[in-house]
Amino acid sequence: MSRACLLSIGNELLCGQTVDTNAAWLSGRLFEVGVQTISVQLVPDETAEIVEALRQAVRRADFVLVTGGLGPTDDDLTREALAEYLGVELVYHPELGEKIEAFFTSRGMTMPRSNRVQATIPQGAEPIDNPRGTAPGVLYETENTLIALMPGVPGEMKAMFENAVMPRICQRLKGPTVRSVNLRCFGAGESTIAEMLGHRMQRGRNPLVNCTVSEGIITLQIVASGSSSLEAEQVLNTEREELEKILGPLVFGSGEDTLQDVVGRLLRSQHKTLVTAESCTGGLIGKLITDVPGSSDYYICGWITYGNQAKIHQLKVPPEVIERFGAVSEATARAMAEGAAQQSGADCVISITGIAGPGGGTEQKPVGLVYIGIQDEGQCRVHRCHFANAGRASVRLRATQTALNLLRRELTI
């Protein structure tokens, strides 16, 4: 497999001002064509640092992709650093100077003198056209390595990479074809899933299975390689089927699917409508459901009945239910769901009442205790959940995801 090192240049990346998203984007694009990114380094605007980073990167990688530091100001030093690393001069290219000047003219502006420096590139290197900005890129190839300098502005970088750098990379590629797919899972922890998969998660295997967790959702990425795309796809599909068999209903989707995407598709295909009745989640379920474009096809409305009076007045929860069992109880979750169904005529209801914290917990009803009502086809089941008290935001998010997952399971039985 070919290897890449990425360098992201700029002081703003090293003082918390800017999150570098270029490296993740580039490594994703490289991965898709079978190039493995073995290192990403964020480097300050200092020539010596950039030269040293280039030296180490060229030693290790087939492709060295550098973003940032091509601007016109004194702290833009990437061109200079490449020239110093190569031991050559920076050469002024009149045709590049004219292009940069034309860029300003086309916008009715005069080119500041400082931009002239952007038309200088190291001797022996090739300029890359920048259709979106003033800074040309720089390409330098030897037998072993391709070095590309690109602007740090994501839009300019991406256009330049796709137009000029990616084609050159593909020309130089060696090694097998790679295919990958994501399986999205909910309902078990990372370590439980790892135990279920056992040897399948071992490193160095083909196919490879990577596991990442983000906001409670587990993504298993299957990466398969083969000598042809057909072979890689066969390896991929066999592994995918195996994983889906082992994990069963823990797998809720693929690609970038969210729980609300999947619930929405199920509701739409079954011609069912949904309403929500939320207490402790305060609107988060409604928000997630309506994150999905077109959710008005199945989502009618929601109630955020935060106080007891709101539960009584808006959802017709009998006051004696709250008095006898408390606002956080199976009976109240059930009454909320039934009230919401009656008032809206919806097919499905999600109701939630619980203690999100940090205050409000008791020994009998601690922070993290949540009752979730799921109504479908006239039947309401209430689930009692106890989420770890890992902070208010975490309890609310997990309660919401669990509710969406319970409805998904209900709709797929």
Place this chain on the structure above:
Amino acid sequence: MSRACLLSIGNELLCGQTVDTNAAWLSGRLFEVGVQTISVQLVPDETAEIVEALRQAVRRADFVLVTGGLGPTDDDLTREALAEYLGVELVYHPELGEKIEAFFTSRGMTMPRSNRVQATIPQGAEPIDNPRGTAPGVLYETENTLIALMPGVPGEMKAMFENAVMPRICQRLKGPTVRSVNLRCFGAGESTIAEMLGHRMQRGRNPLVNCTVSEGIITLQIVASGSSSLEAEQVLNTEREELEKILGPLVFGSGEDTLQDVVGRLLRSQHKTLVTAESCTGGLIGKLITDVPGSSDYYICGWITYGNQAKIHQLKVPPEVIERFGAVSEATARAMAEGAAQQSGADCVISITGIAGPGGGTEQKPVGLVYIGIQDEGQCRVHRCHFANAGRASVRLRATQTALNLLRRELTI
């Protein structure tokens, strides 16, 4: 100035699956106490690579902060790599094992055997408590360097850094005293604010003013240094007063304040109650308001009236208003606010109706058009806003923030 190197460990960072935000957050926090981050490196889950990265980092920096690779699975190799780098064994700590087991027990789960490995740390190193998850951190100090291993999950990492790592860093700091404060702004773009501040945003100045934008909120960080903490604080306070004078009502808070924090404090101090009536934001306003612990003191309830029938039935919007002016109109926003006030008896109401996209826009009512009703003391003002069509999520977030900011302005007149 003290120097830090940051290492972010994980294959998912090197194949485009995950953008590393930990390094930017950590470098920002370090910057606030006068520590300069000289390098950030993203390293794959391979022991040899992590060992080599540690070796280079320790050679160059006073602080080496490592995130990721502390999980229970076979590809979590950071503990192992630190032990190999130090030339020591990994030692099992029974008291850590018990804590991890207790974490599972508290969730009503049995600890998978694989999690046992998280209780092993390199000989001579110190464990760091992880109140939010299972993976303990690791701290190793010599005369010249502090090495800290922290989890990759941002919430766990941040809590651990603030509780245990930052205090140790501050004990070791050399150089001038640094003080900093954040001013939180909403209602103007980054470049407008930069123009208003002029020379105050120049680099290398004391005090320094950094500007970062996250989800529409602009944070101005003032960093002042002095030979004593008194001197640094004086420089800081003078600059803060100047900035607040220049920016006026654009500044809504300080520190980590959110718009919903500030609105909540205003409502509480004025003994007012709030309800919400949302259409296109689908519950997001309710969610943000109830993100704040104790919001039940002033937030009564909310309606998510996504469809027209819900607006008519739940909020008593007259059908002829929707027929004549449309669901996205000043008249409907007003009727929603009035209906919500009448049904709840609340002092204040936020109502929102708009076109979040991507579909549903017309020439007269394009995507991004949003009407926001703000009711206070019996008076309802409706504001017509047109947000740039930068995607559904962006339109919804900006509409919500604008609504909260309008209520804040209303309550501070």
